Amino acid sequence: MQRITITIDDELAAELDAHMSTIGASGRSEAIRDLVRRGLATIPQETEDAGCFGVISCAIDQSVRNLASRVPQSRLDRHDQTVAALSVPIDHSTSVDVTVMRGRVSDVTSFAEALFLERGVMHGTLGLIPVAEDKVTHVHNEGPPHEHTHLKVRSSF
The missing domain is CATH 3.30.70.1150 (ACT-like. Chain A, domain 2)
Known part of the structure; x- marks a missing residue:
């Protein structure tokens, strides 16, 4: 994990603190990570076929x-x-x-x-x-190996 320092004005910090208590975040870093993930997920980046x-x-x-x-x-x-x-x-x-x-x-x-x-x-x-x-080959119990498709949620497109 990387440490990043940001500077925000008092009004924005107060809004962040209010958001933090609303979502139950334990700290500003957690709330900012959540907001960054959500924000990045809304940016279209060659996602048409994704x-x-x-x-x-x-x-x-x-x-x-x-x-x-x-x-x-x-x-x-x-x-x-x-x-x-x-x-x-x-x-x-x-x-x-x-x-x-x-x-x-x-x-x-x-x-x-x-x-x-x-x-x-x-x-x-x-x-x-x-x-x-993700296509994976498994064995269930004692049966023959067979392929399954599993979905994996990604953090962004």
């Missing part, structure tokens, strides 16, 4: 014409990428929807952006989790 999990969340006005059927159908159209979906009713016409998708960054991002452009979709966010596939 593997990822995408967590897509938004509020959906279910009363908008056909939106309540178009959103689930859009997930079914990408059934090979959709891992999970959750819809939580908020009031008589609005739900919070969360979809977890797996695939290439470009595919997950294009799905999310198309969803966010729909009339009646609000507060859309996309969180990308970079992953790499």
Whole structure:
């Protein structure tokens, strides 16, 4: 681990301390490492073909014409990428929807952006989790060796 010295103004230090207590960090270094990781993970760096999990969340006005059927159908159209979906009713016409998708960054991002452009979709966010596939040959119990694909979460793209 490397030691790095930074200088920040008092106001930013106070915001960092408030963030630190919010996330339960034990010190400024831990909080800064967390913020740097998050920040670096959002910077696109030739990520179009990189593997990822995408967590897509938004509020959906279910009363908008056909939106309540178009959103689930859009997930079914990408059934090979959709891992999970959750819809939580908020009031008589609005739900919070969360979809977890797996695939290439470009595919997950294009799905999310198309969803966010729909009339009646609000507060859309996309969180990308970079992953790499690792193929390993193992033996389970006394059976023959066979290959498995394991996913490994990466710290950045």
